[in-house]
Amino acid sequence: MAKNTKNRKAALAKVDLNKEYSLAEAAGVVKEITFTKFDASVDIDVRLGVDPRKADQMVRGIVTLPHGTGKDVKxxxxxxxxxxxxxxxxxxxxxxxxxxxxxxxxxxxxxxxxxxxxxxxxxxxxxxxxxxxxxxxxxxxxxxxxxxxxxxxxxxxAGKIDFKVDKTGIIHTSIGKVSFSPDMLAANAAEVIQTLTKLKPSSAKGTYIKSVTLSSTMSPAVMIDKNSI
Structure with missing residues (x-):
């Protein structure tokens, strides 16, 4: 469990953890609730309805973020x-x-x-x-x-990244920095989600994209309304 520090309390006061936000709203909220002194990374977590233990449900792909990652990639x-x-x-x-x-x-x-x-x-x-x-x-x-x-x-x-579902069925990747505008973060997140949608395994049954959250380094996770994607 995250330690309830002064900054975390301030962050929790600005976000409704039970609410599902649109991508643009969530990106703005993440910027508001980030209190790090450095330019924190913003991450997207997508829980998929797949079983990574099955070879035909191993989701892996590449995506070029329209606004890059904000990171100097070596x-x-x-x-x-x-x-x-x-x-x-x-x-x-x-x-x-x-x-x-x-x-x-x-x-x-x-x-x-x-x-x-x-x-x-x-x-x-x-x-x-x-x-x-x-x-x-x-x-x-x-x-x-x-x-x-x-x-x-x-x-x-230029911002090309690759991703792979982990053993718990989650895709986790960075989509930029807190210094990005909400529109830039939302566009990068949308690109990842659209790419994932195209990669749905034919053998995966039921709901494919189960949940989507945005967060920054040390911030609470903000839930995304899947219907807004």
Whole structure:
């Protein structure tokens, strides 16, 4: 249970935890109830009516947020020498192959996204035990294993994110910063929800999107009226 601090009491006084808000209203409320001294992240949580234990109900996808994440995403590109300049020109923070593989094997993972090429996956594959638990392992489904490394870097820098349902059936991802306007946050959230709607597994029965909430770092969660989406 969250500690009932002075700031939390102030936040709870400004939000009705039993009310369901429209996306735009919820985004505004989240901004009002955030008292952190830093530019906090705003997250969306979507509870899905799926069973992640079944392979045909594992929901995973990618989405490009129209207003980006507000975060300076650090990108590592593991590629062959002929692709290094392309990656650098696109804005990659780190570019190389064997030297970075060795660094990662020694424990270095100070990046947000790793992009690589099919031709070097044999080398990158052995990093799975390190990168997998940190959700950093490149994957063709998320667009991080590609021959077009420059394009992939630009998309990630522009706000492309990937998401995957967790073992409890929830999609959790960041959709921006508290400094964003309510309209920007609502647009980013709507893009995530629309993408999820298209990914509904044919084997999933009953209500697909069960609940949606918005929250910021250390703020209470604000419920969304699904009919307003």
């Amino acid at each position: 990108v590592l590109v593991l590629c062959t020498p002929d692709k290094e300049q392309e990656a650098k020109d696109a804005g990659a923070d780190f570019v190389g192959l064997d030297d970075y593989i060795q660094k990662i094997e020694k424990g270095w993972t100070d990046v947000d996204v790793i992009i690589t090429m099919p031709a070097v996956m044999a080398k990158v594959g052995r990093l799975g035990r390190i990168l997998g638990p940190r959700n950093l392992m490149p994957n063709p489904k998320s667009g991080t294993v590609t021959t077009e490394v420059g394009k992939a870097v630009k998309e990630v820098k």
